[in-house]
Amino acid sequence: MVSETLLSRFDAVLADLDGVVYAGQHAIPGAVEALTALADHGVKLGYVTNNASRTPAHVAAHLRELGAPAADDQVVSSAQAGAALLAEKFPAGSTVLVIGSGALAREIELVGMTVVNGAQDRPDVVIQGFDPDLGWADLAEAAYAVNAGAAWIATNTDLTIPRDRGIAPGNGALVAAVRTAVGQDPLVAGKPAAPLFHTAAGRLGASAPLVVGDRLDTDILGGNNAGMATALVLTGVDSGETALRARTAERPDFILETLADLYQPYPAITVADGVFTCGDVSATVEHGTVTVTTPQPGGINAWRAICAAWWAAVPESDTATDPRLEWQRAVTLIGGAETGE
Numbered sequence: 001m002v003s004e005t006l007l008s009r010f011d012a013v014l015a016d017l018d019g020v021v022y023a024g025q026h027a028i029p030g031a032v033e034a035l036t037a038l039a040d041h042g043v044k045l046g047y048v049t050n051n052a053s054r055t056p057a058h059v060a061a062h063l064r065e066l067g068a069p070a071a072d073d074q075v076v077s078s079a080q081a082g083a084a085l086l087a088e089k090f091p092a093g094s095t096v097l098v099i100g101s102g103a104l105a106r107e108i109e110l111v112g113m114t115v116v117n118g119a120q121d122r123p124d125v126v127i128q129g130f131d132p133d134l135g136w137a138d139l140a141e142a143a144y145a146v147n148a149g150a151a152w153i154a155t156n157t158d159l160t161i162p163r164d165r166g167i168a169p170g171n172g173a174l175v176a177a178v179r180t181a182v183g184q185d186p187l188v189a190g191k192p193a194a195p196l197f198h199t200a201a202g203r204l205g206a207s208a209p210l211v212v213g214d215r216l217d218t219d220i221l222g223g224n225n226a227g228m229a230t231a232l233v234l235t236g237v238d239s240g241e242t243a244l245r246a247r248t249a250e251r252p253d254f255i256l257e258t259l260a261d262l263y264q265p266y267p268a269i270t271v272a273d274g275v276f277t278c279g280d281v282s283a284t285v286e287h288g289t290v291t292v293t294t295p296q297p298g299g300i301n302a303w304r305a306i307c308a309a310w311w312a313a314v315p316e317s318d319t320a321t322d323p324r325l326e327w328q329r330a331v332t333l334i335g336g337a338e339t340g341e
Contacts, residue, residue: 005041006254006266010229012044012206013262014197017059018051019214019236020259024164027066028235034259035068041263045069046200048211050156050171050190050218052079052129055103076200078155078190082127083107085153085189090125097121097150099142099178100129104155119144128178128186129155130171139174143181152182156190158218162236192222201228212259214238216250229253233261240303244290244310245320251311257300267301269308276309278302280330283309289324297327 007013013035015021021031038045047070049059056075063070082104086096092112097119098105105115108127116123119141126145146152157172179185190196201209210229213219214236223230231254232243243255254266269278276283279301281294290310294302310323 004265005263006231006256007038007041007043007210007262010043010208010210012046012201012204012209013038014046014048014200014206014209014211014223014228015259016213016215016219016236017047017049017063019162020212020219020233021047021063021068022066023162023236025062026164027068028258031235031259032067034262037263039069044204044206045074046204046206046209047075048191048196048200048219048222049075050078050130050158051161052077052082052104052155052171052190053101053131055106056080058103073203076196076203078196079104079107079129080199081193081196082129082153082155082189083111083113084195085187086113086125086127087111089151089187094124095121097123097126097142097145098129099126099134099138100155101131101133104129104131119148119150122148123150125151125153127153127155128171128175130158130161130174134174139177140181142178146178146182146184152178152184152186154186154188156218157186157188158191158215160237162214167237191218192225194222194226197222197226197228201226210254212256212262216242216246216252220246220252221250224249224251231256231262233257233259234300235259240300240306241325243303244307244325245322247317247320248311248315249318251307255300255304255307261300267304269304271308271312276305276312278305278308281305285309285313285323289326291326291328293328293330295330297329 057072060070060072158170159172161170211223230252232252233256281301283292283305
């Protein structure tokens with residue numbers, strides 16, 4: 001009997017982009033192939049991104065250049081979410097200072113708002129989104145406007161963003177700079193708020209979507225907020241260790257090494273006498289220490305077992321946790337003799 005794959009439980013995948021599909025301009029190895037194969041399994045695909053620097057059409061074009069399947073309407077961005085939040089909170093014709101890309105400005109104009117050039121125009125609202133070309137003068141202009149009474153919206157608050165050269169400051173880091181100058185927090189439109197995910201699922205007609213992301217604080221928290229199943233893929237920002245320490249609201253349902261794991265059976269985690277077992281790995285918790293016994297330190301099943309054991313021991317936490325972690329080499333029997341350490 002063939003075991004069902006993880007993917008067989010869902011009718012759609014809602015994938016983040018940075019750290020899941022690509023890092024900078026380059027595809028993550030194996031990601032394009034995994035996404036392309038979804039159609040062969042009858043699973044729909046949507047992209048949910050907090051990056052507001054490009055229009056959905058530009059994002060979709062980039063995905064197609066990489067070889068990934070992507071129609072323009074498969075992409076839901078935080079720029080669109082920011083524009084929708086503006087339209088919800090403010091009347092048409094309100095003046096808006098856009099601290100971000102031209103793509104964000106176009107989304108603002110599409111909902112009937114008037115884009116202005118600077119704080120001297122006394123805008124009703126400042127909206128801030130990621131743009132790699134933003135500088136100090138742009139952030140200062142936002143601070144001047146907010147301190148003069150303008151409302152403030154951020155498309156997202158991702159502190160970091162994966163690039164082809166490594167991890168770089170994200171929109172949240174730039175938002176934090178403005179926050180320091182204005183002494184208040186913005187309204188946040190994108191992930192981890194739920195509407196982006198509901199919009200993406202609605203476009204696909206999906207009733208059982210799986211949210212796949214590389215960030216606990218946006219992708220996983222957002223998918224959980226939306227009441228959807230969530231999977232953390234370890235190709236971007238967060239790791240098995242950060243998942244272990246996550247507060248309850250940011251814990252994923254599944255942990256994947258790469259997107260290729262979607263096509264594998266997800267191993268059951270069994271529990272007996274306080275021992276959590278995943279494949280050939282077991283984990284126990286005692287006095288704040290997680291002890292993991294494994295043939296080889298690290299590995300995806302180790303993190304699955306470790307997280308399951310610790311999350312069961314600390315099921316509710318509003319803050320990040322700090323367990324100690326001890327690795328032990330598994331002992332096997334060969335011809336009646338013990339091996340290992």
